[in-house]
Amino acid sequence: MPAIDLIKLMPLIITSSGALIIMLMLAVRSGHKTVEIACLLVYSIGLAYLSKPTFVFEDNLFVVDGFGKLFMGLILFSGLIITFISYAYFNEKEENPKVYYVLLLLATLGAQTLCISHHFISLFLGLEILSMALYALIAYLRTRNYAIEAGMKYLIMAAFSSAFLLFGMALIYSETGTMDFAAIANIIKLQSKISPYLIMGFGLLMVGAGFKLSIVPFHLWAADVYQGAPMPVTAFIATISKGGMLIILFRLLGLTRLISLTPIFTLMLIIALASMLVGNLLAVRQRNLKRILAYSSIANMGYLMAALLSIDEDGLQTATLYTMIYFVALLTAFGVLSMLSTKERDADDLNDLKGMFWQKPLMASIMTVSMLSLAGIPLTAGFIGKFYILKSGIDTGQWLLMFTLILASIIGLFYYLKIIVALFTEAPSSAAVPEKGHPVYYFINLVVMFLLTISLVVLGVYPQQLISILHTILS
Amino acid sequence: MNVFFYIAAAVAIISTLMVITRKHPVHALLYLIVSFMAVAIIFFQLGAPFVAALEIVLYAGAIVVLFIFVVMMLNLGRETSLQEKTWLNLATWLLPGVLGAILLIELIYLISTQPNETLTIAEIEPKAVALSLFGPYVIGVELSAMLLMAGVIGAAHIGRRTIKHYHRFLQEETK
Missing domain, CATH: 1.20.58 (Methane Monooxygenase Hydroxylase; Chain G, domain 1)
Structure with a gap:
């Protein structure tokens, strides 16, 4: 690769050099605040660079196109928000919080690599960087029982699913002789009858991908890991880590239209149906907020797979729109929860939210809007996302999928409303509200969350602009 | 065979x-x-x-x-x-x-x-491996470097012991 081409991969270079610079800053013992601001700067520079229009660049490992840049922007934006909420959260904790930012940037680098990869090698490298950084991030507060358990669980499951992924790749490679997504699709479409090795290869590939996305039946880790990880890391797993894998699926199955092939279509249909129903049903009886959000994320990944299945009628565009809206709503919810967390424990019980509206009306309103958006109530962005999924599903005539989606959404409404009801019930008692140690950061976080909430409402009322932007990028 | x-x-x-x-x-x-x-x-x-x-x-x-x-x-x-x-x-x-x-x-x-x-299958020489690793796939090699960095930093954090600084006289007292 000539040196001039390196400039095309600038978003990756910015993040990785940011991680290196912060590591060097740790060596000279910079303060927590300096490190956090440096991390914010890295994300902002990355975002600023992405907003510049560039030509499509393609080499054997990467393709930097509008789609990839959009997802990369989404990932960097989520990283920026997570960095905002991390300072107040980690400053009070018993661990040295500075290494966290290096790992955060490295994990982001992995997700960014996934965004622009169209080759199995870059896919696997990106996935491993992401997982490797996440092992340590999940167990970051390593003296807590749940953290180590969650970290071990994630480590074993991720390593195991990587093995499946590699075996799937090997089967596909042995059958097609190439590791490039587009070339694989071309060869498969030329075959009159798809060979069983290829079907098996894609099945094994979906085990690896399904683990990262926590779709049924690979969802068993989700609730425990969400619960055990520190709140900002949970937000990271729910957004960035899943976003990276989503775009791989969009590229491998969506852009190449491989999903229209019957065996792959059936496989994804079963996964989508099961994820939507199982995720929502499991969430109903939960009282732990992190676990509720984990199960809700399983269901939401099911909705996304449903959008991907209706590829013939703007399915990809719908899926991208839904991903963006889902990320914003989740970041808002996790932001509020991490602001409520105290030094000793995360605010992850339903009782922590009881009567919050009467004490902190603004935060309770933010949480309400976020939950309404996740449930898909009109006037919030979540409704627009679900509406478009339904529209493209009905246009392609997939009635079973769409009725399941509606049924699942109704079940989902129950637990989202449970959270909202808890916010507005009578305050239990005027227990002394612990004084926040970081009034400035508290205020900044509140402003950021408020802006995200505004964007959720605005997108819910005027989605036209965003949709037309997506349309120009994807067509 | x-x-x-x-x-x-x-x-x-x-x-x-x-x-x-x-x-x-x-x-x-x-x-x-x-x-x-x-x-x-x-x-x-x-x-x-x-x-x-x-x-x-x-x-x-x-x-x-x-x-x-x-x-x-x-x-x-x-x-x-x-x-x-x-x-x-x-x-x-x-x-x-x-x-x-x-x-x-x-x-x-x-x-x-x-x-x-x-x-x-044609035999693959070390030279061919090196040429493709540091030719078209050089970014892959660099990404694996970042992968190792993530691993090392994570392991260093998880395995680190908090050093307790006792005063030498206080330490004797606790014995």
């Missing part, structure tokens, strides 16, 4: 089964080395001598280094040398030894009958 593939594969499976059923980590590691060697023989047979060498150097070699570390750290006197003797008695190393000997015979036979006519 197909027969050789099946012998090496059987050795690999047997030794890997032994790895996961042994209770003692040192015994498991012995079998793990045999398993790596068997995989290396398979690679060698398929026409990838370079990968076979890497398998031995990187995987089996790393475990031997681990062994040396353990021996170095535990070499504390007579009791430990007795302990080592009980760890490595005849029953322990007989089966790995036999499996290793099978592999050795196979390797000698394979080398003595070179060039191998049954080979269907």
Whole structure:
């Protein structure tokens, strides 16, 4: 690769050099605040660079196109928000919080690599960087029982699913002789009858991908890991880590239209149906907020797979729109929860939210809007996302999928409303509200969350602009 | 030759089964080395001598280094040398030894009958590997560097011990 081409991969270079610079800053013992601001700067520079229009660049490992840049922007934006909420959260904790930012940037680098990869090698490298950084991030507060358990669980499951992924790749490679997504699709479409090795290869590939996305039946880790990880890391797993894998699926199955092939279509249909129903049903009886959000994320990944299945009628565009809206709503919810967390424990019980509206009306309103958006109530962005999924599903005539989606959404409404009801019930008692140690950061976080909430409402009322932007990028 | 593939594969499976059923980590590691060697023989047979060498150097070699570390750290006197003797008695190393000997015979036979006519895949030289690693896939190499960095930093954080600073007089008091 000539040196001039390196400039095309600038978003990756910015993040990785940011991680290196912060590591060097740790060596000279910079303060927590300096490190956090440096991390914010890295994300902002990355975002600023992405907003510049560039030509499509393609080499054997990467393709930097509008789609990839959009997802990369989404990932960097989520990283920026997570960095905002991390300072107040980690400053009070018993661990040295500075290494966290290096790992955060490295994990982001992995997700960014996934965004622009169209080759199995870059896919696997990106996935491993992401997982490797996440092992340590999940167990970051390593003296807590749940953290180590969650970290071990994630480590074993991720390593195991990587093995499946590699075996799937090997089967596909042995059958097609190439590791490039587009070339694989071309060869498969030329075959009159798809060979069983290829079907098996894609099945094994979906085990690896399904683990990262926590779709049924690979969802068993989700609730425990969400619960055990520190709140900002949970937000990271729910957004960035899943976003990276989503775009791989969009590229491998969506852009190449491989999903229209019957065996792959059936496989994804079963996964989508099961994820939507199982995720929502499991969430109903939960009282732990992190676990509720984990199960809700399983269901939401099911909705996304449903959008991907209706590829013939703007399915990809719908899926991208839904991903963006889902990320914003989740970041808002996790932001509020991490602001409520105290030094000793995360605010992850339903009782922590009881009567919050009467004490902190603004935060309770933010949480309400976020939950309404996740449930898909009109006037919030979540409704627009679900509406478009339904529209493209009905246009392609997939009635079973769409009725399941509606049924699942109704079940989902129950637990989202449970959270909202808890916010507005009578305050239990005027227990002394612990004084926040970081009034400035508290205020900044509140402003950021408020802006995200505004964007959720605005997108819910005027989605036209965003949709037309997506349309120009994807067509 | 197909027969050789099946012998090496059987050795690999047997030794890997032994790895996961042994209770003692040192015994498991012995079998793990045999398993790596068997995989290396398979690679060698398929026409990838370079990968076979890497398998031995990187995987089996790393475990031997681990062994040396353990021996170095535990070499504390007579009791430990007795302990080592009980760890490595005849029953322990007989089966790995036999499996290793099978592999050795196979390797000698394979080398003595070179060039191998049954080979269907072109042999890949180290030079070709290097050229593609540092040519079109150089970004991949750099990304693996970041992967290792993530691993090292994560391990350093998880494994770090909090250093407690006692005053020397206070420490004596607590004794």
